[in-house]
Amino acid sequence: MKRILITGAAGFLGSHLCDRFISEGYYVIGMDNLITGDLKNIQHLFSHKDFEFYHHDITKFVHIPGPLDYILHFASPASPIDYLKIPIQTLKVGSLGTHNLLGLARVKKSRILIASTSEVYGDPLVHPQTEDYYGNVNTIGPRGVYDEAKRFQESITMAYHTFHNVETRIVRIFNTYGPRMRLNDGRVIPAFIGQALRGEDLTIFGDGMQTRSFCYVDDQVEGIFRLLQSDYALPVNIGNPDEITIKDFAEEIIRLTGTKQKVVYHPLPVNDPLQRQPDISRAKAILGWEPKVDRAAGMKITYDYFKSLSSEELLKEEHKDFTGFIH
Numbered sequence: 001m002k003r004i005l006i007t008g009a010a011g012f013l014g015s016h017l018c019d020r021f022i023s024e025g026y027y028v029i030g031m032d033n034l035i036t037g038d039l040k041n042i043q044h045l046f047s048h049k050d051f052e053f054y055h056h057d058i059t060k061f062v063h064i065p066g067p068l069d070y071i072l073h074f075a076s077p078a079s080p081i082d083y084l085k086i087p088i089q090t091l092k093v094g095s096l097g098t099h100n101l102l103g104l105a106r107v108k109k110s111r112i113l114i115a116s117t118s119e120v121y122g123d124p125l126v127h128p129q130t131e132d133y134y135g136n137v138n139t140i141g142p143r144g145v146y147d148e149a150k151r152f153q154e155s156i157t158m159a160y161h162t163f164h165n166v167e168t169r170i171v172r173i174f175n176t177y178g179p180r181m182r183l184n185d186g187r188v189i190p191a192f193i194g195q196a197l198r199g200e201d202l203t204i205f206g207d208g209m210q211t212r213s214f215c216y217v218d219d220q221v222e223g224i225f226r227l228l229q230s231d232y233a234l235p236v237n238i239g240n241p242d243e244i245t246i247k248d249f250a251e252e253i254i255r256l257t258g259t260k261q262k263v264v265y266h267p268l269p270v271n272d273p274l275q276r277q278p279d280i281s282r283a284k285a286i287l288g289w290e291p292k293v294d295r296a297a298g299m300k301i302t303y304d305y306f307k308s309l310s311s312e313e314l315l316k317e318e319h320k321d322f323t324g325f326i327h
Helices: 012-023 080-085 087-108 144-164 188-198 217-229 246-257 281-287 295-307 311-315
Strands: 003-007 027-032 051-055 070-073 111-117 168-173 202-205 211-213 236-238 243-245 263-266
Touching (some): 003 012, 012 027, 070 217, 080 087, 080 144, 087 111, 111 217, 188 202, 188 295, 202 246, 211 246, 217 236, 217 281
Parallel strands (some): 003 027, 003 070, 070 111, 202 263
């Protein structure tokens, strides 16, 4: 039985990856410090014979007893609300945490896949974004702590690949959505659906003409799974190229939820990217991958998930306890 370590296992995407690898017959070791993850996302796995969980911060030394075939590094704050509150921890998990896991992969002779992001492209001057584009990032802006953590993560991963011959894979993840997203984490889909379910007006930052491309979580997981099994070491975009403006997307949400809210506009945050669309030619050619779930179907599943939450969960604000992580 292949053994895989998944960091960020209690997060949105990490928990879905745990499910996928369990279903594929792997022994899954989940790891999370729970700073933004939630145990409820993986509690259904606690009784599974092929799953174990470590409550651990990967910026500290990481020890896993026994053999280890694969590592998936998905530990990182991913929403602006989080990484603006804990900028130092965001930088540390991308640097120290990645260094620790690459060292573990070297010792265990494991193949390691690290989760990078479309944010390495910054506010892009090239559209759509290809893997060969170097990006347009403000290193000292408010988003720089996340963007540069991910860019450094890619650099140190390639250094371990070329200098230490570690088997590495890099996925650049574009906007992904689905069940288990945190309702009030500041990202556009849970923000819009949460506002609609609470009867609030939908908030758009800027004029709404900025674009995003949303990939359903099952498609994202499939792309990651194929990349891990491939022999390709350079970065690969995994996302859905079906681009939409935020204004049009807000109107889709209103139609989906059957609500009558207005759309209200607020100033655009500093360095918020105006365009986001992946070029997935590389993923198609190397992995034989492209998204299968269209936005209407994926959003229906996601909306049903959020609608199933209790009224208390819908109304509560996001108050994560960052005590001990702000140094």
